[in-house]
Amino acid sequence: MPKVVISEFMDEAAIAAELSGFDTLYDPGLVDRPEALAAALAGADALIVRNRTQVRGALLAAARDLKVVGRLGVGLDNIDGAACRDRGIAVYPATGANDGAVAEYVVATAMLLLRGAYGATAAVAAGTWPRNALMGREIGGKRLGLLGFGSIARETARRAAALGMDVAAHDPFVEPDDPAWTPDHGPVRNLDRTALIAESDVLSLHVPLTERTRGLIDAAALARMPKGAVLINAARGGIVDEAAVAASLRAGHLGGAALDVFDREPLDAQAGAVFADVPNLILTPHIAGVTQESNVRVSSVTARAVRRHLTER
Numbered sequence: 001m002p003k004v005v006i007s008e009f010m011d012e013a014a015i016a017a018e019l020s021g022f023d024t025l026y027d028p029g030l031v032d033r034p035e036a037l038a039a040a041l042a043g044a045d046a047l048i049v050r051n052r053t054q055v056r057g058a059l060l061a062a063a064r065d066l067k068v069v070g071r072l073g074v075g076l077d078n079i080d081g082a083a084c085r086d087r088g089i090a091v092y093p094a095t096g097a098n099d100g101a102v103a104e105y106v107v108a109t110a111m112l113l114l115r116g117a118y119g120a121t122a123a124v125a126a127g128t129w130p131r132n133a134l135m136g137r138e139i140g141g142k143r144l145g146l147l148g149f150g151s152i153a154r155e156t157a158r159r160a161a162a163l164g165m166d167v168a169a170h171d172p173f174v175e176p177d178d179p180a181w182t183p184d185h186g187p188v189r190n191l192d193r194t195a196l197i198a199e200s201d202v203l204s205l206h207v208p209l210t211e212r213t214r215g216l217i218d219a220a221a222l223a224r225m226p227k228g229a230v231l232i233n234a235a236r237g238g239i240v241d242e243a244a245v246a247a248s249l250r251a252g253h254l255g256g257a258a259l260d261v262f263d264r265e266p267l268d269a270q271a272g273a274v275f276a277d278v279p280n281l282i283l284t285p286h287i288a289g290v291t292q293e294s295n296v297r298v299s300s301v302t303a304r305a306v307r308r309h310l311t312e313r
Contacts (some may be wrong), residue, residue, distance in 0.1 A: 001020050001021070001022060001023045002023065002045040002309075002310045003022070003023040003024075003025070003043055003044045003045050003046070004019055004022050004023065004024045004025070004044070004045065004046040004047075004048065004206075005025045005030070005037075005040050005041055005044045005046070005047050005048070005235065006024065006025065006026045006027070006030075006047075006048040006049075007027065007028070007029050007030040007031045007032050007037055007049050007053045008030075008039075008048075008050040008052060008053060009028040009050070009070065010026075010028075010048065010050075010072055010295070010298070010299040010302070010303075011290045011295050011296045011298075011299035011300070012026070012150070013068055013133065013296070013299075014296065014299035014300040014302075014303050015299070015303060017027055017172040017300070018030045018300060018303035018304050018306075018307050019303050019306070019307060022046075022307070022310075023072045027040070027098060030053075030192045031049075031050075031052045031053045031197065034058075034059070036233060037053070037059065037062075038059060038062035038097070039062075041059070041062045041063035041066065042062065042064075043065055044062075044063055044066060045062060045065060045067050045068070045282075045310055046066070046067060046068045046069070046070065046306045046309075046310060047064065047066060047068075047069050047070070048069075048070040048071075048072065048079070048302060048303070048306060049069065049070070049072065049079075050071075050073055051073055051075060051077075051078050051286065052078065052264075052266075053078065054078050054147070055069055055078060055080060055084070056078075056079070056080035056083060057078040057080070059086075060080065060083055060087070060089075064171070066087070066089050066122065067088075067089060067090065067309065067310065068089065068090045068091075068092065068305075068306055068309040068310065069084065069089060069090070069091045069092070070092050070094075070296050070303065070305055070306040071091065071093040071094065071302065072091065072299065072302050073093065073094055073098065073289060073298065074093045074094060074095055074098070074152075074289075075093075075208060075209070075235075075236055076091065076132075076208075077208065077209045077210075077236060079091055080118045081151055090309050092302065092305035092306065092309070094297075094298040094301045094302045094305075095151070095301075096176060096301075097152055097294060097297040097298040097300075097301045097302075098289035098290070098291075098294040098297065098298050099155045101289045101290065101291045101293070101294040102152045102155075102156070102234050102253060102288045102289045102290065103152060103155035103156040103159050104159070104259065104291075105160075105203045105234055105284075105288035105289075106156045106232050106234060106288070107156065107163065109144075109232055109258035109282055110139060110160075110170070110202045110204075110230055110232060110258075111139050111163075112258075113230045113255070113256030113257070113280060113282065114136055114137040114138070114142065114202070114230060114255075114256070114280065115136035115137065116134060116136035116137075116256075116280065117134040117136055118136055119285050121274050124211045139160075139163050139164070139165060139202075140163060140165070141164055141165070141166070142165050142166070142201040142202055142219075143148070143165070143166045143168065143199055143200050143202070143293070144156075144157070144160045144166065144167045144168070144198025144200065144201070144202045144204065145164045145168050145169070145170075145174070145191075145196040145197065145199065145202065145203045145204070146167065146168070146169035146170075146188075146196075146204055147169075147170055147193065147196060147197075147203065147204070147205050147206060147207055147216075148169070148170075148171050148205065148206030148207035148235070148275055149169040149170070149171035149174050149180065149188070149206070150171070150206060152206055152232070153171075153204070153206035154180060154183070155189075155205060156206070157183070157185070157188055158183065158185050160205065161185040161186050162185065165202075166189075166198070166308055167186075167189070168188060168189035168190070168191045168199065169188050169189070169190065169191070169195055170190070170192060170193045170196040171193075174190075176190060177281070178189075183280055189276060196246055197221055197224050197225055198224050198225070198226070199226070200225065200226070200229060201226060201228075201229055201230065202229065202230045202232065203217075203225060203229060203230070203231050203232070204232040204233075204234070204297075205217065205231075205232065205233045205234070205235040205239055205240070206235055207235055207236075207239060208235070209235075209237070209238045209239060209260035210234060211234035213236075213238075213239050214238050214239065215239070215241055216239050216240075217231070217233070217239060217241065217244075217245075218236065218239045218244055219241060219244040219247070219248070221245055222241075222245065222248045222253065222254060223248075223253065223261070225253075225254065227252075227253055227255075228254075228255035229254060229255055230254070230255055230256040230258075231245065231254060231256075231257045231258075232257070232258045233257075233259050233260065233261055234258075234260040234261065234288035234289070235261060236261050237261040237262040237263045237265060238262070238263045239261075240259065242262065242263060242271075242274055242275070243274050245257050245259070245281075246274050246275055246278045246281075249278045249279055249280060249281055250278060250279070254280075255280065256280040256281070256282075257281050257282070257283070258281075258282040258283075259281075259282070259283055259284075260283075260284045260285075260286055260287060260288040261286050261288075262286075265286060267283075267285070267287065
């Protein structure tokens with residue numbers, strides 16, 4: 001009977017439906033107990049993780065019988081792909097299963113930051129009626145720049161176009177004649193990276209974390225953005241210089257920012273101190289792609305891929 005270890009949270013109904021008949025250990029706290037995780041992997045055929053479990057080095061050494069890794073999400077920077085390939089370990093990300101959730105997060109935070117009216121509950125309840133101070137901006141007619149134009153960015157573009165945004169993107173891996181640039185909702189302008197950053201009222205990041213993208217949005221890039229522009233990073237921490245974002249918001253150049261991912265995760269109080277008292281900033285704990293609905297989809301897709309690999313090969 002194949003043994004499956006699940007070290008982070010997933011939908012329990014998907015475990016019951018897709019991994020029935022397997023020897024399944026589901027303990028979402030294992031990610032924080034590395035010695036227990038290593039012990040659990042003795043004799044394991046499969047490991048299912050989210051983004052915090054580091055599938056590399058000592059962990060792979062402990063999992064001598066590992067055949068497959070299921071990733072509850074799409075980013076693979078926590079998995080040593082080369083080491084897995086060398087050992088013949090298959091890796092299955094949940095491609096497409098949380099695209100809509102991330103796209104909704106991007107559009108919702110853009111609207112929230114542009115409008116700027118939704119943090120006034122205490123002031124209104126206290127009778128101060130701060131109406132003139134809360135005259136924000138509409139999303140219609142604004143320019144959305146997508147740095148990276150994969151499936152999540154395309155879902156974001158579709159929703160943004162429905163709200164009347166002018167959408168542009170940059171992605172050197174999408175050919176100029178790819179039909180993705182001319183979807184049913186209207187053309188997406190194909191810009192070079194410099195122009196995209198300089199012209200976007202809302203800049204949303206959709207690239208993986210690699211050596212080429214680490215620190216891509218630094219102080220110089222932020223300075224090239226239009227004054228009052230909004231930055232959204234629901235891709236990967238490390239792409240953005242967090243201190244530079246905080247400084248740009250304090251200086252009033254950036255009009256707002258939403259960061260769902262961080263160079264250090266979980267973000268601790270020491271690393272988070274850079275964001276203290278920064279205006280028009282939204283911080284969320286790597287949750288953009290995790291909704292009740294997407295958790296079911298991601299869990300089912302991942303568990304099904306693991307089951308298929310273990311039973312059909």
